[in-house]
Amino acid sequence: MNAAWLRSVAIIVSLSCCVAAARAGDAPPTVSFHPAIESVQPKVVKIYGAGGYRGMEPYQSGFLISAEGHVLTVWSYVLDTDYLSVTLNNGQKFDAKLLAADPRFELAVLKIDAEGLPHFDLAAAAKAETGARVLAFSNLFGVATGDEAASVQHGIVAAVSRLDARRGSYETPYRGPAYVLDAITNNPGAAGGALTDSRGRLLGMLGKELRNAQTNTWLNYALPAGEMAATVDEIRAGRFVRRAADDAANRPEHALSAELLGLVLVPEVLDRTPPYVDAVRRDSPAARAGLRPDDLVVFVNNHLVPSLQALRSELDYVDRVDSVQLTLLRAGELIETTLKADEP
Amino acid sequence: MKPRTILLATHFVVLLMPPTLRAAGEPEVDAAVLRAESERVAVIAQACAAAITVLADGGRDGGSGVIITPDGYAITNFHVSSAAGVAMKCGLADGSLVDAVIVGIDPVGDVALIKLFGRDEFPCAKLGDSDRVLTGDWAFTVGNPFMLATDFRPSVGYGIISGVHRYQYPSGTLLEYADCIQTDAAINPGNSGGPLFNARGEVIGINGRGSFEKRGRVNVGVGYAISINQIKNFLGHLRGGRIVDHATLGAVVASDEDGRVLVSDILEDCDAYQRGLRYGDEIVRFGGRPIRTVNAFKNVLGIYPKGWTVPLSYRREGETFDIEVRLAGVHGTEELIAKLEQESQAEREPKPSQPNDEETPKAPEPKKPKLLDTLDMKKAAPKMPTVVKQHYEKRRGYANYYFNRQNVERVWRNFTAGSDYAAARGRWTLGGTWIAGDDTQFVIGAARIECALPGGTLELPVGDSLAERLEPEGSGGLLPALFLWRRLLVQGPEHFGSLSYVGTAPLPGSNQMADVLGATYAGVECQFFFSPGDGRLARMEFYPYAAAEPCVLLFSGYEEIDGRWMPRQIDVVHGDRRYASFRFTRFELATTDHQAEPKP
Numbered sequence: 001m002n003a004a005w006l007r008s009v010a011i012i013v014s015l016s017c018c019v020a021a022a023r024a025g026d027a028p029p030t031v032s033f034h035p036a037i038e039s040v041q042p043k044v045v046k047i048y049g050a051g052g053y054r055g056m057e058p059y060q061s062g063f064l065i066s067a068e069g070h071v072l073t074v075w076s077y078v079l080d081t082d083y084l085s086v087t088l089n090n091g092q093k094f095d096a097k098l099l100a101a102d103p104r105f106e107l108a109v110l111k112i113d114a115e116g117l118p119h120f121d122l123a124a125a126a127k128a129e130t131g132a133r134v135l136a137f138s139n140l141f142g143v144a145t146g147d148e149a150a151s152v153q154h155g156i157v158a159a160v161s162r163l164d165a166r167r168g169s170y171e172t173p174y175r176g177p178a179y180v181l182d183a184i185t186n187n188p189g190a191a192g193g194a195l196t197d198s199r200g201r202l203l204g205m206l207g208k209e210l211r212n213a214q215t216n217t218w219l220n221y222a223l224p225a226g227e228m229a230a231t232v233d234e235i236r237a238g239r240f241v242r243r244a245a246d247d248a249a250n251r252p253e254h255a256l257s258a259e260l261l262g263l264v265l266v267p268e269v270l271d272r273t274p275p276y277v278d279a280v281r282r283d284s285p286a287a288r289a290g291l292r293p294d295d296l297v298v299f300v301n302n303h304l305v306p307s308l309q310a311l312r313s314e315l316d317y318v319d320r321v322d323s324v325q326l327t328l329l330r331a332g333e334l335i336e337t338t339l340k341a342d343e344p
Numbered sequence: 345m346k347p348r349t350i351l352l353a354t355h356f357v358v359l360l361m362p363p364t365l366r367a368a369g370e371p372e373v374d375a376a377v378l379r380a381e382s383e384r385v386a387v388i389a390q391a392c393a394a395a396i397t398v399l400a401d402g403g404r405d406g407g408s409g410v411i412i413t414p415d416g417y418a419i420t421n422f423h424v425s426s427a428a429g430v431a432m433k434c435g436l437a438d439g440s441l442v443d444a445v446i447v448g449i450d451p452v453g454d455v456a457l458i459k460l461f462g463r464d465e466f467p468c469a470k471l472g473d474s475d476r477v478l479t480g481d482w483a484f485t486v487g488n489p490f491m492l493a494t495d496f497r498p499s500v501g502y503g504i505i506s507g508v509h510r511y512q513y514p515s516g517t518l519l520e521y522a523d524c525i526q527t528d529a530a531i532n533p534g535n536s537g538g539p540l541f542n543a544r545g546e547v548i549g550i551n552g553r554g555s556f557e558k559r560g561r562v563n564v565g566v567g568y569a570i571s572i573n574q575i576k577n578f579l580g581h582l583r584g585g586r587i588v589d590h591a592t593l594g595a596v597v598a599s600d601e602d603g604r605v606l607v608s609d610i611l612e613d614c615d616a617y618q619r620g621l622r623y624g625d626e627i628v629r630f631g632g633r634p635i636r637t638v639n640a641f642k643n644v645l646g647i648y649p650k651g652w653t654v655p656l657s658y659r660r661e662g663e664t665f666d667i668e669v670r671l672a673g674v675h676g677t678e679e680l681i682a683k684l685e686q687e688s689q690a691e692r693e694p695k696p697s698q699p700n701d702e703e704t705p706k707a708p709e710p711k712k713p714k715l716l717d718t719l720d721m722k723k724a725a726p727k728m729p730t731v732v733k734q735h736y737e738k739r740r741g742y743a744n745y746y747f748n749r750q751n752v753e754r755v756w757r758n759f760t761a762g763s764d765y766a767a768a769r770g771r772w773t774l775g776g777t778w779i780a781g782d783d784t785q786f787v788i789g790a791a792r793i794e795c796a797l798p799g800g801t802l803e804l805p806v807g808d809s810l811a812e813r814l815e816p817e818g819s820g821g822l823l824p825a826l827f828l829w830r831r832l833l834v835q836g837p838e839h840f841g842s843l844s845y846v847g848t849a850p851l852p853g854s855n856q857m858a859d860v861l862g863a864t865y866a867g868v869e870c871q872f873f874f875s876p877g878d879g880r881l882a883r884m885e886f887y888p889y890a891a892a893e894p895c896v897l898l899f900s901g902y903e904e905i906d907g908r909w910m911p912r913q914i915d916v917v918h919g920d921r922r923y924a925s926f927r928f929t930r931f932e933l934a935t936t937d938h939q940a941e942p943k944p
Contacts, residue, residue, distance in 0.1 A: 033504060037479050091637070144507065145639055146637035152506050184528075218559060
């Protein structure tokens, strides 16, 4: 009994310490966030690309993660164009290049040709607990143009939790922990924006709009910076890049195809239908390698394949006598497989 | 064993209770936090007292508003007042219901001024300075979202300023939100017309719009408020019972590859062209703000009423030019009225709900609050309450002519205090010198005007029309202007011709806001500016034809002469140059004349 008493006292003491600590980390309750916001805004960018149809805004948000013009943003249809541009907070406009993307995080890194830019350091990003006050920076609804500042919203981290990412509910391949927010931060154009603490320290990146098809509710969330840091490092080191479009010379005479591997992919309903496996033929190379329906093909020989089309054209570069390495996303885990077509 | 338990229990109490008594389990809260909380509670309580619910359609529809003067003037959205009509019922924060009348409307800026009745003194909110609002400042909205409060006790939404100087494209044919404030404090249908307060409880904006999209017509953390500084610019016009129009530069701008804002089209008869602005010039500053985007340009344009003079800087071939441009109206008077009639017609016709990106949040259609239905105001609606009837005068082109007349009378009362101009019905002789020292004399009568200037003498008989009379050459029409000046002073506003209260405008060269009367007589237009302090006529603009470069008369050095305050000095400005400065030493204002005054 006494031990229980002791334990409860200890818990109460440590709880009040937590509350005090959380408070010390936040800005005082009546002080304006303006100074913190001023320090963040120069690092936030507006991104313009493909889209423009109803419900497909041709813009999104992003933020600088290097002095040399690396921009972190979400991987989306907006980036699916050769005419990508980035506008800095000071109104300077740049042509941007999609460096690479990682569909597991739905993140992409763009590059603009500049130097000495203010930026966030992903490796030094902060972490927030449930209850922490946060600021969200984005160009939601494309309301800002030129040198007009991004929109800022405030909120609280309601939970640090894994997203329920089953197909059919919240459609996202990301399975890691996310900051779930109590503010409506994920609006059209907001994806790729920066989430910071009340002092302007980077916490994460605002995700794409996510609607739960079963409950018709919208989720407001951000991907923690710490979760993205490793993959961004790999991208900057040259991995996960897409094959250049003019690489036709390297194409073999007899190329591999999904059919030869025994893979039935989902029907192509959109331009950018993600390459999900619909079925696996019995006794095929795919079956022997353990592929299953609902697997998402992410990389082919370490080349990014964001769509059915990209998967098909990537297989065009593989000779049918060679083996091929497929990276699959299954239930939040990456699975590496090596397949080879049967001899005819 | 026992003593140890007691000891721990004591610790428990010490840990949880100090410094004040509170329920077990509640964490200790810093004194600064508690103080901030109680300050916020007090500010919100005071702010809420000034918030109102504006009911439309017999209580089936409506919005919010805020009282800004103790005598009951209140601001709301035009899209709220237009649904309510001339006479409306307003719910006060204390639960009472009062009558109100429309005063003035700004259909482009989505603002309406109304006046409440039934109290000697109303709780009112202090107006803040929206140009000092910063992104990240705390702010709160007060209003009646979803018409939730059937007892009119307002709801409060707390948030921060998400952006300032936002531009929101026009929705429909008129409404445009320029230079607005963006907030993540909740703005829902029913909040329209209600105030956005800063943390000190000063009104910094009027909520009226939100970005809505696929999530339905509810707040998504992106609301817009019309900046209170813009409304302040229009307040004089609104008080004058007017349908207010916004301004145009007469030029269109576009941004180029380098992000510069260039003139892409310009009308040759606009004031900016007269002042030197040309196609291809780069706009660098406008209204005292740097211009780097087309939005920024539109923001500045959006906050001024037509007729105001605003500084503009442009760059051409590396050289910067600073000019002052007089802004023209966006619409012709008839055009604005026609558009309004068109819109109200469209409003009456049922339309499918359009999932636009930006919409004005009106009160929701479904779920009528029960209490409002039982009030059964629809039945009483056609009968205008007596107090409203007493404060309403219908006239084409005005929201409520009653208030225009009130303001004309006020301005005239102030100006003529201590001066009996009306008795001086005879010829007026003004003798003096040019600033150079040469003798000058003007004889102004009811049907002709003569002058003796250093260059010679000149006569102008006044017939049916003064249009295009520009005498003497280079003045832009000094003689007809002096004729109209005397005519106003002698005849007064009632008999001058067609005369109305325009509103307020800054007196060029000073920070003061002048009351402006606008008049037409004998086919010409003129405007009279009265200083706010002493009520004297300080400036007159005479337009011999539409879009003419006006002849501007500046009156100063007022002295009492034979029971009338007269200006010792009149400066004449035409275009960019000063035509003359007259210094008068002799005033002979005859009380009889053989010439009869022509009837207006």
